[in-house]
Amino acid sequence: MEEAAAAVAWEASVGQQKKRGRVPEAAAWDGAPSSVGERSERDFREQLQGEGSDAAFDEEPTPKPKRKRGATGTGAVAAVAGLEDLSLMDVVKTKGKFVRIGVKLWVERYEKDAKSATGELLMMLFESCGAKYQLHASDLAEIDVDDVVLSLVELAKDVASLVGLQLVTSFIAVAKTLGTQRETTQRQLNAEKKKQKDGPRVESLNKRLSWTHDNINVMEEMMRKTFTGFFLLYRLFMHRYRDVDPNIRMLCVKALGVWIASYPSLFLKDSYLKYLGWTLNDKLRSLFLQLKSALVRKTSVLALQNLYEVDYNVPSLSLFTERFCNRMIELADDIDVSVAVSAIGLLKQLLRY
Structure with missing residues (x-):
């Protein structure tokens, strides 16, 4: 029984050595029991030679050659080749990884045909600003490119101003919602305190x-910084x-x-009202711009x-009224009829007080 167990253990050890691909040492064979002599060392070596030589087991596998960093694969080559058929805007929208290559290709197109490449660049600017405008190379001879670029800059400034102003309006909406929540929480907290109980409910309401x-x-x-912030982004209104x-x-x-x-709790103050008073004098020398300036004055009136319609606002408007009352009276005789009509309506409101 002991010899059989030893034989099984020996065969298991030989199998493991065979899997490792190494020839067993002689000492390992010396310790094997004689009852398993049917598999001698010679037979085992012949079996190994049949599967491969000793040198084949000792040699390490030849590593595959590594591709050098920066080498371009077939897919990348095809992607770059496809950029030649795309415009600058298409490259930006669909092939963001290859923008630099797309710019180099555009420079090559510009060297070959300056008008066509310039039209392509302007079209990208138009589309980026959301303008629906079609420009062809033949049109460049009839227009001033500087005027086109200036128009785009003005359009971008209009959009940026509108977004910034709307951002403050959104801040106000959030603040008003939070104010309603604060009032509700304060009422709930006062009700809990009347019960003279300091439990987890009171702690939660306080938090x-x-x-x-x-x-x-x-x-x-953040609203204040729109006017008096240190950074240029925050001084948008000023x-x-x-x-x-x-x-x-x-x-x-x-x-x-x-x-x-x-949001009168923050903005119904002389430090903000003065801007409305100053724009009552909005005017420019150009006849065309005078019509536009009239819209600014009318908007201020x-x-x-809207402010004088609310009785609660009138006490806070007293200093403003005293300071700009004469200008309001002058606007009743404004050169623009719509401004004059609006100013007369404003004066009627002032007569109530």
Whole structure:
């Protein structure tokens, strides 16, 4: 029984050595029991030679050659080759990884045909700004490229101003929602305190009240930075309300009127009302721009009408009324009829007080 067990153990060890591909040492054979002599060392070596030589087991497998870093695969070559048939905008939208190569190809096209390549570049700018305009190479001889680029810059400025002003309007909406939550939480907290119980409910309400209050402060601080922030991005209103473009000035005045009416706790102050008063004098020398400036003055008057309609706002408007009352009277005789009509309506509101 012991000899059989030893034989099984020996065969198992030989099988493991065979899998490893190494020739067993002589000492291993010396320790094998004589009852398994049917598989001698000679037979075992012949079996190994039949499967392969000793050298074949000792040699390490030849590693596959590594592809050098930076080598371009077949797929990448095909992708780059396909860029020649794409415009600059198509490369930006669909082949973002190959923008630099696309630019180099555009430079090559420009060297061959400057007008066609310039038209392609302008079309990319048009599409990026959301303008629906078709430009052909033949059109470049009839237009001033500088004027086209300037128009695109103005369009981008209009969009950026509108987005920035709308951002403040969104801040106000969030702050008002948080304010409603704060009032509700405060009422619930007062009700719990009347019960004279300091449990987990009171602790939860205190945390919620603190959270809403902190977030309201964050929103209001971001609104203030729109006017007096240190960074240029935050001083959006101070730069744009006196922009050379009357349309942008009108957008700023209209937005300010909405902000004051929607969130008087922050904006119904002389430091913000003065901008409405200053834009009552909006005017430019150019006849065409004078018509545009009239829209700015009218927008300011309409914003003031909305503020004077609310009796609660009148006490906070007393200093503003005293400062700009004469200008409001002058607007009743404005060169623009629509401004004059709006100013008369504003004066009627003032007579109530």
